[in-house]
Amino acid sequence: MSADTEALSYLSGGNGMDIVQRWNDAQPTELSEPGAHSSPRARHGHPLWDAAQHHRNALADPHRAGAAHEASLKAVHDRVQSPLTPALITRELVSVWLPEPLGIHRSAVSPMPLVAPHTPARPLGALLSTLHPSTDPGPHPDPGPNNT
Secondary structure: OOOEEEEEEEEEEEOOOEEEEEEEEEEEEEEOOOOOOOOOOOOOOOOOHHHHHHHHHHHHOOOOOOHHHHHHHHHHHHHHHHOOHHHHHOOOOOOOOOOOOOOOOOOOOOOOEEEOOOOOOOOOOOOOOOOOOOOOOOOOOOOOOOOO
16 A cells, blocks of 8 residues: 555454454554444544444344444445445455555554443452462362371
8 A cells, every 4th residue: 555545445254253444545544343333443533434334324124134244335335436246345356566665664553542442341350369370389288187
């Protein structure tokens, strides 16, 4: 990816987790998991997430299985202004890696902030104890009634 470009990615993982990403000038600017309200991370707004939520709310049953994925693909479709068909997204896509011109120095990619920080559903439980393996001598044999 080079300067003055925008790249969109919809990664459908084999583990059931999908990720939608937007990159500007080789820097990540938006990342989310379709339908996971605690997942959006973004810099300077999250137009793909917002568009996906709009498309999902327009569906007859926005909570049916696959609705979040369908809505996210529609958001990407709107952004690239090109049809995304099931045949297109399930086959291999041609990729090209272009060498970067000499003298270009990229800054390190820093993690994006959470849009809505996730709060645990319940607090952590009480601390039971600590284990110090270097000072713990391990189990002690039972002296028994005659070994006291």
